Amino acid sequence: MPNSQLLAVLFMVLSMVAYQISASFAKQLISVLDPLTVVTLRLCFASILILIMFRSWKIIKRLPYLKWRNLLFYSASVCLMNALFYASLGRLPQGIAVGLEFLGPLTLALISIQYKSDYIWVALAILGIGLMVPWQDANQSNFSYLGAAMALGAGVFWAFYIYFGQKVVRQNIGMHALTIAITLSALVMLSVSVVHNPTALIQTQYWPQALVIAVLATAIPYALDLMALKSLSKMTYGTLSSLSPALGAIAGWFLLHEHISLLQSIALVCIMIASIGVTYRASKQKSIPDMS
Structure with a gap:
């Protein structure tokens, strides 16, 4: 596997690990604050962090000349993906929420x-997702149809996030695109939260937890995702993302003491085989010289 592609895969794995740990922390915070407030605090802190990290004030002079259509769609995807996922996280176990969200990518x-042989890897990923979600618990108190719909909606905007993310990285503004997207998302969510529950936003005792979530869920993974998208195709990125439900279930088990069943363990194996398979397939395609 070429070094650039191997590095892109590593970026993705680190991104998903950080994000799933943050989701467990966020679920704990949602028990005392509402999901909308949690995602608003996270995005507000994240916008400040990445502005400093990437020194994005340098991009101010170039703002009038950017391709705003793709940037606005990318920003909207980031905003809605996060808002819907956190809303679902407040109603579903972490593993189920992540599993349903993954149907988007x-x-x-x-x-x-493009190749029929690649269907085996996607089929394994689908089987893994099917086994990961405990459909038999649909009538129990830990499953919400509204939460499931929100998780599926988050998956739709996750797919848009991937699609427009690939377009945004071609604008040659580097990580400043991330700063723009997170800042716009934070401003939108802040406006909504001020109307929805303004007192929750100023409960400063929860700000340190929100700051940790911002680092793990936004500043780190989104930066890594943008770097990974430079070297990975939509199919490779989407199928590699099948590690997310597995990591979500593990994080939920380790940090939230959520149980992983035998079927879910089998699902983890299916998902990881699919991820390894599509990575190997992509590396084989990269190694074939273009004779045209």
Whole structure:
């Protein structure tokens, strides 16, 4: 595997680990604050962090000349993906929420397939997701149909995030695109939260937890994702993202003491095999010289 592609895969894995740990922390915070407030605090802190990290004030002079259509769609995807996922996280176990959300990028991987042999990896990922979600618990108190709909909606905007993320990285503004997207998302969510529950925003005792979540869920993974998207195709990115439900279930088990069943363990194996398979397939395609 070329070094650039191997590095892109490493970026993705680190991104997903950080994000799933942050989701566990966020779920704990949601028990005392509402999901909308948690995601607003997270995005506000994240916008400040990445502004400093990437010194994005340098981009101010170039703002009038940017391709705002793609940037606005990318920003809207980031905002809605986060808002819907956190809302679902307040109603579903972490593993179920992540599993349902993943159907978005998985669908993107499916429609991006060019070779019939690649269907085996997507089929394994679909099987893994099917086993990961405990459908038999649908009538129990730990499952919410509204939460499931929100998780699926988050998956749709996750797919848009991937699609427009690939377009945004071609604008040659580097990580400043991330600063713009997170800042716009934070301003939108802050406006909504001020109307929805303004007193929750000023409970400063929860700000340190929100800051940790911002670092783990936004500043680190989104930066790594943008770097990974430079070297990975939509199908490779989408199928590699199948590690997310597995990591979500592990984080939920380790940090929240959520149980992982035998079927969910089998699902982890299916998902990881699919991820390894699509990575190997992508590396084989990269190694074939273009004779045209």
